[in-house]
Structure formats: C-alpha cells, structure tokens
Amino acid sequence: xxxGAGEPWRVGERxxxxxxxxxxxxxxxxxxxxxxxxRGVQLAIQEFPxxxxxxxxxxxxxxxxxxxxxxxxxxxRARFTAAHELGHHELHQDNREVVVYIDTDIHAQRRNNxxxxxxxxxxxxxxPAEALRRDLHGIPGKEITPEKVVELTIRYGxxxxxxxxxxxxxxxISATTRNRLLxxxxxxxxxxxxxxxxxxxxxxxxxxxxxxEYRAAALKLYExxxxxxxRLAEMLRTSxxxxxxxxxxxxxERERGLEPDEAAVAELRALAEGNxx
Amino acid sequence: xxxxxxxxxxxxxxxxxxxxxxxxxxxxxxxTLAALVGDxxxxxxYILEQEIRAPMQTGAGLFRKNSxxxxxxxxxxxxxxxxxxxxxxxxLKRRLGGSPRENLGEAHVLALxxxxxxxxxxxxxxxxxxxxxxxxxxxVPTVYMVTLLAVGAGxxxxxxxxxxxxxxxxxxxxRRSILRTERADKRIFDRCVATxxxxxxxxxxxxxxxxxxxxxxDLIVLExxxx
Numbered sequence: 001x002x003x004g005a006g007e008p009w010r011v012g013e014r015x016x017x018x019x020x021x022x023x024x025x026x027x028x029x030x031x032x033x034x035x036x037x038x039r040g041v042q043l044a045i046q047e048f049p050x051x052x053x054x055x056x057x058x059x060x061x062x063x064x065x066x067x068x069x070x071x072x073x074x075x076x077r078a079r080f081t082a083a084h085e086l087g088h089h090e091l092h093q094d095n096r097e098v099v100v101y102i103d104t105d106i107h108a109q110r111r112n113n114x115x116x117x118x119x120x121x122x123x124x125x126x127x128p129a130e131a132l133r134r135d136l137h138g139i140p141g142k143e144i145t146p147e148k149v150v151e152l153t154i155r156y157g158x159x160x161x162x163x164x165x166x167x168x169x170x171x172x173i174s175a176t177t178r179n180r181l182l183x184x185x186x187x188x189x190x191x192x193x194x195x196x197x198x199x200x201x202x203x204x205x206x207x208x209x210x211x212x213e214y215r216a217a218a219l220k221l222y223e224x225x226x227x228x229x230x231r232l233a234e235m236l237r238t239s240x241x242x243x244x245x246x247x248x249x250x251x252x253e254r255e256r257g258l259e260p261d262e263a264a265v266a267e268l269r270a271l272a273e274g275n276x277x
Numbered sequence: 278x279x280x281x282x283x284x285x286x287x288x289x290x291x292x293x294x295x296x297x298x299x300x301x302x303x304x305x306x307x308x309t310l311a312a313l314v315g316d317x318x319x320x321x322x323y324i325l326e327q328e329i330r331a332p333m334q335t336g337a338g339l340f341r342k343n344s345x346x347x348x349x350x351x352x353x354x355x356x357x358x359x360x361x362x363x364x365x366x367x368x369l370k371r372r373l374g375g376s377p378r379e380n381l382g383e384a385h386v387l388a389l390x391x392x393x394x395x396x397x398x399x400x401x402x403x404x405x406x407x408x409x410x411x412x413x414x415x416x417v418p419t420v421y422m423v424t425l426l427a428v429g430a431g432x433x434x435x436x437x438x439x440x441x442x443x444x445x446x447x448x449x450x451x452r453r454s455i456l457r458t459e460r461a462d463k464r465i466f467d468r469c470v471a472t473x474x475x476x477x478x479x480x481x482x483x484x485x486x487x488x489x490x491x492x493x494x495d496l497i498v499l500e501x502x503x504x
Contacts, residue, residue, distance in 0.1 A: 264492040273475065
C-alpha cells in the first residue's frame, strides 16, 4: 500500500532519511527552524501579495535563503513550505552560482520531478513513516478518528489534509480510511484543533521574520555605531522604539559601540572619593 | 543680539545639537536647560533655521512650540562660513551619511565645536562616534542629555528631583537613552548624582566639568551595568 510511490518519492524519502540520520534526529518530531538553521540556511518570512506564492529557495554562492510568505495559508502550510524548500537545498544542489526555486502553490499537482521530490522530502522529514506507524499502532483503520489525526497534525506540524495523505502514503492506512478521514475532517478541523493546545512555533510562521544573519549584521553595525538607531529600525522593518527595545532585549546597549572606558571612570571615582594620586 | 563665538571659546562653553533643544522644549523644560547650559550657549545657525524655524513655519502642531527656542536669550547661533569650515562640515556630513539633509545638524555642531573647543550635548550615535574619533579631527567632548542632567544635579545647578523629572519626561517619550525610567533606573540615577556631587570642588567647575565628556556618560553606563 505504498502510495505516492515512484522515483521522485523515493528520492525525497532517501534525502529526508539521510538528513535525519546525519543530524541524529531519529524519527522524532522536529522543529523545522532548527533543522534549517543547522544546515546553514537562512530563513526569512515576509508578507508578500498572495500571488507571490508560498515560498522560494535561493542560493547565491555559499549563501542560502528560504523565504516564506506570511500572507498565504496557515502555520502548517508555511512549515511544510519551509521543509519543501529545504528539500531543494538538500536534493537539488549543483555548481551554479545562483539557484532559485519559486513555489507559487506548494500543494498543486506537480509534474516537475524536482518539485515532487521536494514535497516527498518535506513529508518524510516532518512526519517519518516509522513514527506514524508507531503512533497509530494497534488502532484499526476504521477506528482512527479525525480527533486522532488532529493530535498528529499538532505533533508533526502539518495540516489535516497533508497528514491524512501522509499516513496513507506511508502505508499506515488504506485509501478507504483516507477518504473517510478527509470527509470526516471537512469543515471540522478548526473546531477539533481547539481541543488541543497549539504549537509553540505557530506564531513564528505567521509573523514576518528577517533572516537571523541579517538581523545580527544590522545589530553589529548598530553596536559599532556605523548606523544610527533610526537606520537600524529601517533595516529591521520596525519602529525606532521597537528597534531600541529589541537592541535592549538582546543586551545590546547603545554605548557598546564605544565600550565604557573603565579605567577613566575608576580614576573619576577615585577623584570623587578623594583617593586620587 | 549676536555674540561672537570666537570670544567664547573653550570647553566651559556648550554647543547643543537639535535633539536637546527640541526635547527639553517640547516637555516644557527649556528653563531647566537654560539653567544648566548657561549664557551664552551655542547651536549652529543651520539648526536654528532648518530644524527649529523651518518646521515651525509649517504651522504644524508641536513645531509651533519651537518659537520658544528661537526666543531663548541665552542661545546663540553660530556658523562656519569660511572655506575650511564649509569643507569640514562637508567631510563630517560625508562620514555621518544619510540623505542629503540628514545629519547636517550634527556635522555643523561638531565642526563648530572642533573650531571653538566647545563641549557638545548630543544624542546622535554617529555624531558621537565621529566626535570621539581622534583620527578624524580633534576629539570633541560630548555628553548625553541624561549626563547633563545628572552632573548638573550633582553640582547643585538643579535639584535631583528636577533632573530626574526632566529625564523621565523626555525619556518616556524617546526611549533611547542609556538610562531608562523605571524604578531601578532612578536608583542608578541617584547613585550617579551622588558620585558627581563628590566631584564638586575636586575637579573642574561647572560647566567645564562636562568637558570630561564620555567619561561622565561611561560612569552612568557602568553604574547601570552594576544594577
């Protein structure tokens, strides 16, 4: 019952397995942000018009960026897109200086092998077949409920439909059970999700995020006083007040561009206390 | 009435960037600023014209208050009209960057302070960095507004209560100072004032003591880090 089979599917699965193995992830649920970071890829989220699509993978030289659209879909979709773009990074490297993959609809029927491989990679990476089998072990297909599926969507960070297809493609449930679950979940997913607590990273995927490397570089410029707070705010796409708070929160005080001269201050204190030479 | 800057040279004279003028004034504390900085105090003609008068002439809201700055009898405009002065302003502007008009006030302040040996009250970080850079012209002593207030309180020019109230009024809106306005910050402020008070009589008199510049700022910073 290995549906979704075919060479692209196998390529994606092998890639995901290899990555999980290399990073020592076993078959546990993952934080895709962490995995992306560990592969040296920057992750950014911005609000683009809906027709911009789901995401992009961009490579220039040895720099890699996954860019997601916060205006499309929900956190589950964004997470899947992130994993899909990581699939391009892992599976589709070549010697070209510049590589761009544009994904306008991550769930559209794909004829392109690279896109199908990236989708398979994402599905395997987010929800390994072994883990799904274990989760549903001992539960007859006809007894798997939409509630159980929603519980799994939260564990693996996938949408209801994607998860149903995933357990089917992983050979855990039959096509009949798949169709019953798809029908049973229709229009009820939000209501069912309310029964469970949401994932901690949901808000992250719905909020514009600049790449960590970019933010660090901007803060470095601010710290070294090459730019003003106003310019920092501009670079961080925020208000001056929020930029100041951000710098404050990361322990970056404005005076650190010119580190306090402790010796001069000690001398001044000594003078104040009457201990000066 | 005009005052010849050349007759008032030295670190006991202050040159103000636009920020302290605007913020002290907007919060109704121009008199406190006057008490602290003395007469005469300078600011570039450029700032008076472009950053104080021009916005006021738009008639928009808060800018209408700027007339009080223009009327301040202790504040005098200064300019650098000779070739060397214009060139120095241009070089500083190039260093400070920004759009064509951005940072021009700071560039004028620093060029004037370099020439006349003045101490500067400035918040702008790029400007302060340029001021401290001995490799790019003479070092110009600069102090933050909060330092002006704390040292002034320590030297008895204004009360500590008044100094904190002014700092709080300005900083609650700006939120960019080296010292915030929470209760813990007040304790830090008080400790700094106490240290500055001990300097009174042992070091340069007010306001010349401000020429110690960033060492005074650093004392506040280190006190804050100590918690």
